[in-house]
Amino acid sequence: MRLRVVAVGRPRLDYARLGVEEYAGRIRKYAPLELLYVREAQELLPKAEGHRKVVLDERGRLYTTEELYRLLRGWEGERVAFLVGGAEGHLEAVRKGADLLLSLSPLTLQHELALLVLLEQLYRLLTLRAGHPYHRP
Template sequence: MRVVAVGRPRLEYARLGVELYGERIRRYAPLELLFVREAKELRPKAEGHRKIVLDERGRLFTTEGLYRFLLGLEGERVAFLVGGAEGHPEALRKEADLLLALSPLTLQHELALLVLLEQLYRILTLRAGHPYHRP
């Protein structure tokens, strides 16, 4: 699993949360967490992967719904792409395999990264047979 985000988290809560959930995820699956400077650098880091682009206009899932969707991609290389404050280039949005909304609200990009990692952790615990409502 690869997560590529524009900019490293600067806000302390986000930085600590990203570290925490990165460690938790790695107990269940390999995780590549990559940071780039600009949105135009996201696409090359996702080469050869299914592209799941975080976008507030994307498809909304429940945790279990996203789990089921990702089960359908099991065995494939997947890259989750988190844009910066400016969002994603339109060309990247168009070539995405999925535009994923974490909420109908606009989330600050560091918070979106943290929410994504928390949900990926929950999905991995579901796959391992744990109830998803417990961290």
């Protein structure tokens, strides 16, 4: 699976920026990862062209780690783009262009924190796939 994460704006908060760098490096040990930043929400969909589009949205579906793992296993060999909105969330066109609306929590997360949580979960799923002890039930 080839992963692309497209986010509106670069993380500016130190904890988020450092965490994103840390988990992006960890992920790349298990799967190809492109981490792209755009300035405007309308730039998200064009950057995900040719990929299965997973849009992070508080109104999306909640998955357990195991459920999300099974879903992603079904996408092996595909290119998957995860789209993270900015402070204002997503445009309706982005939601409508999604193959999956994914919620990381029923809480509204600050967008830099959402990006960090997404990367941690992707790392967790990849270690689960590799049989690495990071993931525990």
